[in-house]
């Protein structure tokens with residue numbers, strides 16, 4: 001039986017094992033998929049032990065995505081661009097790192113939500129790792145402009161490596177004459193702290209919105225707020241999570257599973273018992 005794992009800290013509530021087992025069922029594959037608690041600084045040691053014991057691939061989550069990037073022998077273009085890795089595998093003894101987060105978001109937005117990104121104006125809140133991972137895929141999808149708004153302006157400015165990207169702090173942005181946006185992406189860690197980014201409501205009114213964070217059984221604070229302000233749609237990050245896992249599964253098993261049934265089952269809490 002082939003052996004896979006998700007590494008991170010905290011890891012107890014990771015949905016990766018149940019998602020990958022659901023995909024394996026569809027692909028008629030028999031796999032094991034463990035959660036391995038791995039604190040920052042312990043990735044190499046944990047991966048080495050995992051490989052010696054038959055591990056074939058792993059995904060990494062907080063706080064290890066940059067550590068994984070630094071550890072790999074080889075990186076895919078997506079990982080190089082994002083400067084972060086979420087999917088690992090060995091080939092000819094060498095450690096490879098990929099990043100499926102950005103493509104996962106695109107898969108969800110375009111295939112499941114039916115959004116058309118070409119020529120659109122996109123607003124991104126936050127300038128951390130989550131934003132870094134989605135900029136390039138959004139540009140490749142043909143968006144017209146990306147505006148990044150962040151509390152710390154210099155972090156947003158550092159991501160303006162393309163004439164189609166501009167940066168603001170919240171105060172200046174809220175008072176700006178920017179035109180309305182088609183899609184607003186909350187890539188801050190606010191929802192994890194039950195906080196809201198200091199954005200004026202007018203920017204989400206009439207826009208599609210996605211919070212990259214999720215709470216399996218309830219809407220995030222940003223979703224609730226966006227709905228109240230008249231957003232066209234207020235989604236969370238669960239769809240992106242399942243999509244990025246599906247792309248990782250394809251990398252390991254050369255089989256792209258269906259994501260919609262798994263997203264639906266997760267929303268209904270169908271896997272809850274299996275995950276405890």
Ligand code: ATR
Nearest residue numbers: 126127128129130150151152155188189190195197
């Ligand atoms: P990572 O790189 O792992 O994504 P991070 O660098 O801490 O983590 O990024 C979190 C993002 O959420 C940052 O853009 C952060 O803003 P700052 O760069 O100014 O710190 C943003 N963020 C976190 N809490 C916030 C809050 N209460 N209001 C607005 N933005 C917030």
